[in-house]
Amino acid sequence: xxxxxxxxxxxxxxxxxxxxxxxxxxxxxxxxxxxxxxxxxxxxxxxxxxxxxxxxxxxxxxxxxxxxxxxxxxxxxxxxxxxxxxxxxxxxxxxxxxxxxxxxxxxxxxxxxxxxxxxxxxxxxxxxxxxxxxxxxxxxxxxxxxxxxxxxxxxxxxxxxxxxxxxxxxxxxxxxxxxxxxxxxxxxxxxxxxxxxxxxxxxxxxxxxxxxxxxxxxxxxxxxxxxxxxxxxxxxxxxxxxxxxxxxxxxxxxxxxxxxxxxxxxxxxxxxxxxxxxxxxxxxxxxxxxxxxxxxxxxxxxxxxxxxxxxxxxxxxxxxxxxxxx
Amino acid sequence: xxxxxxxxxxxxxxxxxxxxxxxxxxxxxxxxxxxxxxxxxxxxxxxxxxxxxxxxxxxxxxxxxxxxxxxxxxxxxxxxxxxxxxxxxxxxxxxxxxxxxxxxxxxxxxxxxxxxxxxxxxxxxxxxxxxxxxxxxxxxxxxxxxxxxxxxxxxxxxxxxxxxxxxxxxxxxxxxxxxxxxxxxxxxxxxxxxxxxxxxxxxxxxxxxxxxxxxxxxxxxxxxxxxxxxxxxxxxxxxxxxxxxxxxxxxxxxxxxxxxxxxx
Numbered sequence: 001x002x003x004x005x006x007x008x009x010x011x012x013x014x015x016x017x018x019x020x021x022x023x024x025x026x027x028x029x030x031x032x033x034x035x036x037x038x039x040x041x042x043x044x045x046x047x048x049x050x051x052x053x054x055x056x057x058x059x060x061x062x063x064x065x066x067x068x069x070x071x072x073x074x075x076x077x078x079x080x081x082x083x084x085x086x087x088x089x090x091x092x093x094x095x096x097x098x099x100x101x102x103x104x105x106x107x108x109x110x111x112x113x114x115x116x117x118x119x120x121x122x123x124x125x126x127x128x129x130x131x132x133x134x135x136x137x138x139x140x141x142x143x144x145x146x147x148x149x150x151x152x153x154x155x156x157x158x159x160x161x162x163x164x165x166x167x168x169x170x171x172x173x174x175x176x177x178x179x180x181x182x183x184x185x186x187x188x189x190x191x192x193x194x195x196x197x198x199x200x201x202x203x204x205x206x207x208x209x210x211x212x213x214x215x216x217x218x219x220x221x222x223x224x225x226x227x228x229x230x231x232x233x234x235x236x237x238x239x240x241x242x243x244x245x246x247x248x249x250x251x252x253x254x255x256x257x258x259x260x261x262x263x264x265x266x267x268x269x270x271x272x273x274x275x276x277x278x279x280x281x282x283x284x285x286x287x288x289x290x291x292x293x294x295x296x297x298x299x300x301x302x303x304x305x306x307x308x309x310x311x312x313x314x315x316x317x318x319x320x321x322x323x324x325x326x
Numbered sequence: 327x328x329x330x331x332x333x334x335x336x337x338x339x340x341x342x343x344x345x346x347x348x349x350x351x352x353x354x355x356x357x358x359x360x361x362x363x364x365x366x367x368x369x370x371x372x373x374x375x376x377x378x379x380x381x382x383x384x385x386x387x388x389x390x391x392x393x394x395x396x397x398x399x400x401x402x403x404x405x406x407x408x409x410x411x412x413x414x415x416x417x418x419x420x421x422x423x424x425x426x427x428x429x430x431x432x433x434x435x436x437x438x439x440x441x442x443x444x445x446x447x448x449x450x451x452x453x454x455x456x457x458x459x460x461x462x463x464x465x466x467x468x469x470x471x472x473x474x475x476x477x478x479x480x481x482x483x484x485x486x487x488x489x490x491x492x493x494x495x496x497x498x499x500x501x502x503x504x505x506x507x508x509x510x511x512x513x514x515x516x517x518x519x520x521x522x523x524x525x526x527x528x529x530x531x532x533x534x535x536x537x538x539x540x541x542x543x544x545x546x547x548x549x550x551x552x553x554x555x556x557x558x559x560x561x562x563x564x565x566x567x568x569x570x571x572x573x574x575x576x577x578x579x580x581x582x583x584x585x586x587x588x589x590x
Contacts, residue, residue, distance in 0.1 A: 073496075074466070099489055103468040106421060106453030110460030115550030116422050118451050136556065137352065138447055140343055144555040153550065187465045189497040191483070196491045208589075214340075232590075241363075244509030250491075257487055265589040272339075286587045288579065289565055293342065297559055304582055305565030306575045316576035324580045324590065 004030040004037040006094040007081065008053065009101065015049050018096040020164035025157045026094040027057060027168050032125050038062060040177060042080055044070040050174050057170030062177040068184040074104035075187025078111060080179050085112050087178060090152055097156035105154055115153035117145065121161040138274040139297045159279045201251045208234035208265045211254055212242055215270020215291065215310055219247040224314040225269065231321045237261065239277045255280035269310045273298030327381035329372040330432045330440045333365035335389060335396040336448040349555050361396045364443030368506035370513040371473060372441045373404045379475065382406040386431050388416050388424055394529060401524035402516040413533035418546030425457025427544040430537035433462060440503045444469050459503035466503040467496060471510050
């Protein structure tokens with residue numbers, strides 16, 4: 001039986017926003033093909049989440065609930081999903097594009113022989129054929145992708161690509177996913193979870209943020225950034241390469257593996273705007289981009305931009321702000 | 327410990343990109359290519375683990391003639407040998423096709439550990455290492471920020487990056503495949519001695535037949551995905567660009583922020 005599935009990821013037994021976004025994507029995909037989507041939930045004691053998902057417009061909610069799925073491992077998730085996907089052979093299985101999904105989805109695709117289409121941001125029906133959009137080159141370019149051949153295709157949807165509050169309401173029957181949980185085995189032993197940064201800088205409450213990217217060029221070049229932040233009363237943030245190079249501590253990182261911020265004013269200097277960074281700051285009210293590359297994707301989401309050398313522009317901006325503030 | 331490191335050569339992330347004439351990929355003419363960033367970290371991790379245990383690193387890469395340059399650099403950094411999957415049949419593959427080809431190449435030798443980067447800076451599927459692990463039948467972990475071989479040498483203690491500033495610590499049995507996240511270590515620079523030594527090291531070239539694969543199982547023919555067009559993202563409303571020299575643009579920006587956006 002062909003169909004559209006969506007596999008939700010739960011966090012502490014709750015349905016996070018990105019999973020609702022995946023449900024929206026599956027519903028829209030199903031609507032485009034004149035059918036209804038089916039949801040799959042994995043975990044232990046997830047009756048609450050299952051009931052919530054059952055209040056949406058889906059053909060069915062399949063639940064695998066048991067001790068074997070108390071903690072995520074790729075082995076356990078593959079053990080539960082592979083037989084179910086093989087038996088039902090859905091046309092598409094939609095996943096939220098999270099770190100957990102990227103950890104197990106490709107391996108599951110390899111195991112069941114499914115196509116693999118990670119990190120999509122949208123799709124269009126072009127004369128009966130689906131064309132998918134996904135970022136390439138770190139988000140500098142958009143690719144339109146066609147899936148060849150038959151069989152199931154796994155799709156993960158990028159955070160923010162489909163609205164989480166766009167889920168169509170309805171009523172769906174809840175049933176057990178047809179899988180033998182006794183055969184499900186973890187393939188790694190979980191030893192614990194630790195905080196990455198010792199002392200935490202909380203950027204989520206900052207009113208103004210000056211964020212720097214790889215374009216700054218080195219830890220010794222941060223002086224003008226600090227000056228500008230001081231003039232604005234701003235916190236300093238950074239994109240991932242700055243952190244990886246050790247130019248700023250990890251608790252300054254903004255993006256998918258760092259903090260998600262939404263200040264009144266966000267100044268991005270030397271940040272090209274890879275999708276992993278954008279998901280962490282696109283909730284900002286006003287975004288200013290300073291970059292030497294006029295084609296940098298950060299300009300597509302910024303309100304104001306200056307194209308040029310940030311080492312010249314930052315001191316000029318600090319001076320202009322001081323002058324304006326008198 | 328014998329370590330295989332798979333690396334990809336990608337356009338330099340600093341390079342200005344143009345769309346190719348056929349509209350299906352970037353124009354590669356005059357485009358500078360480098361080793362993919364997270365793969366450089368994977369190589370460093372492999373070299374450090376091999377040094378500590380008295381083993382060696384063999385590097386694998388797939389692609390055109392120019393990939394030799396990336397392999398040569400890896401040899402200069404300390405890898406013992408290189409294997410170049412060099413055949414037109416390998417080109418244009420998605421993560422499933424490339425993972426399959428690399429697994430066949432790696433699987434011809436005995437390794438304790440296979441390392442890849444977590445994601446390529448070009449296609450960015452973030453999946454090739456996991457697919458490779460599937461073909462080998464070994465456990466894997468994606469987005470690895472720490473690796474320690476545990477006592478007895480049969481298991482690894484692996485730190486995996488999670489969302490929201492947390493790491494998960496897991497134990498994996500060897501052999502295993504780890505997909506390394508950028509930032510895990512500080513990659514070394516090649517020494518003059520290393521560069522000289524690399525000239526004498528072997529870069530073996532293999533095609534699908536040597537790997538026991540049909541040409542149709544790899545590259546574009548073995549892929550489920552086909553890129554039909556690439557384009558710069560539509561700018562939407564886009565940014566208001568403030569023109570002029572640094573002082574003029576800065577002054578204009580402050581005025582906008584005060585009077586139009588009202589955030590200053």
